[in-house]
Amino acid sequence: MKILLVEDSATLRHAMSQYISEAGHTPLIARSGEEALQLLEDTPVDLIIMDVEMPGLNGFETTRLIREWLGGHWVPIIFVTGKNEDESYREGIEAGGDDYLIKPVSPVIIKAKIRAMARIAEMRDQLNQLNAELEALSQLDSLTQILNRRTFNDQANQHWRLAVRHQTPTSVLMIDVDHFKPYNDHYGHPAGDRCLKxxxxxxxxxxxxxxxxxxxxxxxxxIALLPETDLAGARHIGQCINRAVRELSLEHRHSPVGDCVTVSIGGATCHHSMGHTLEEVIKCADRALYRVKHKGRDSALIEEVATHKTVLIVAQGGDQTREISEPLQQHCNILTTDTAEECLEIASDVLPDVIISDGESAFAEDHSLFRLLARSSKSASTPILVVSDDPERPNLLSDLEGQSPVGWLKRPFSAAELRTKVQMLLD
Incomplete structure (x- = not known):
């Protein structure tokens, strides 16, 4: 073990360092509480032997700081003190100490204390390892040793959030073993388990x-999630899986598809995640799988998720329109207008997914844009994002509570900020 000895007395440092070395461990030396804290920033230790009476930070104060810094990571700490009062014991335990040595320190006792703490540290490490193994097992399917459904969903959603942030393509494949029930019934469940493995x-x-x-x-x-994979890449992987399963040559005499086990694959690729959810992509892949199974199975059908969301921009000038449209044009279908009346007409005919208005259009003539949209059942619930450089305008949005979902974006803004605001309203 690496044992940190915190002691301001040179005589005691020398003697106790020898005891630690004789016990078969490596002593690390700190002459003060401050020096101990600096050493711990870069050097992991297995045990700390801490003098209580030191100038500057005393042993109790140093221990409190160490416990706060280490957080949930436990390192045993033994106090060394010349005091033998009950109050000193109580204060030491409250500070985070685990044991006491009374000066003058006996070589036999300190070696025994080190052996005891080493056993405790070893049990801690074994427990941590078992906990890590249990955590890993709880994330895996017991038969196939791949992610179980709950863990897959958790990790897939993390990947999806990255795809939304960076606007990268994502593909999902749903893979179903063709006519697996007849296989299980004919060859037995142990054979079915081996087949799935x-x-x-x-x-x-x-x-x-x-x-x-x-x-x-x-x-x-x-189910497979393929980050940064476009339609062509997903189709290639789907074909690879079909071929790899066929090449297993697992006999399946009761399959109407062929003489061996095969799989059907439905997939969906979302090139621009803005306005879509992972659940939507999985549903698209599931629908594709349904079509494959009804067309004969043993093949892959991967399709692109439905087209971009439609954004209607209402702005008074070309500069404002370009400011809003350029960050979105690769991710959304863009429609533009410069009047509230035409906005209502387009919103009623086209049913955009979100309306973005500059502040001048949004609040002109006593909120006429909002009032016009609220009158029509086709546009009353369409989300609206207001873009303005007027710091006082957000207060006016409180008048619109209970109508359409309304967001606010203050100029100047980045392309990422605009896309994030639109995504929030679409969600």
Whole structure:
């Protein structure tokens, strides 16, 4: 073990360092509480032997700071003191100490204390390892050792948030073993389990990147999330999986598809995540899987998620229109107008997903834009984002509570800020 000795007395430092070395451990020396804190910033230790009576930070104060800094990571601390009063014991335990040594220190006792703390630290490490293993097991499907459904959903949502932030393509594949129930009924459940394990390995062989996620979604259904993968890439992987499963040559005499086990794959690719949710992409992949299964199975159908969301921009001038439209034009269908009346007409005919208005248009003539949109059932619930450089204007939005969802974006703004605001309203 690495044992940090915090002691201001040179004589005691020398003697106790020898005791630690004789016990088979490595002493690290700090001459004050301040020096101990600096050392701990860069050096992990397994045990601390702390003198209580020191100039500057005393042992109790230093221990409190160490416990605060280490947080949940526990390192045993033994106090060394010349005081033998009950109050000193109480204060030491409250400060975060685990044991006491009374000066003058006996070599036999200090070595025994170190052995005892070493056993406790070893049990702590074993417990931490077991907890880590249990945590890992709780995230995996017990049969296939890939992510279970709950963990897949958690990790997939983290990837999706990154895709929304960076506007990168994301693909989802739903993979179903063709006619698996007849396979189980004919060959037995142990054979069915072996079949699922082999299919898992075949799928994993087609997912080469560490960022690709694979989970077991149901009995014989798997799901894969492929970050930064466009339509062509998803189709390539789908074909790879179909081929890899066929090449397993797992006999399936009761399959109307063929003589061996096959899989059907439905997929969806979302090139621009703005305005979409991961659940929507998974549903699109599930619908594609349904069509594959009704067209004969043993193939992959990957489709692009429906087109971009439609944004209607209401602005008084070309500069304002360009300021809003340029950050969105690659991600949304853009319509523009410069009047409230035409905005209402377009909103009623086209049904945009969100309306973005500059402050001048939004608040002209006593909020006429909002009042016009609220009168029509087709536009009354359309989300509205107001863009303005007037710091007083947000107070006027309180008058509109109970009408359409309304967002506010103050100039100047970045492209990312605009896209984030639009995404929030679309969600």
């Amino acid at each position: 082999q299919i898992t390995q075949a799928i994993k062989g087609c997912l080469q990147r560490p960022s690709d996620l694979l989970g077991r979604y149901g009995g014989e259904e798997f």
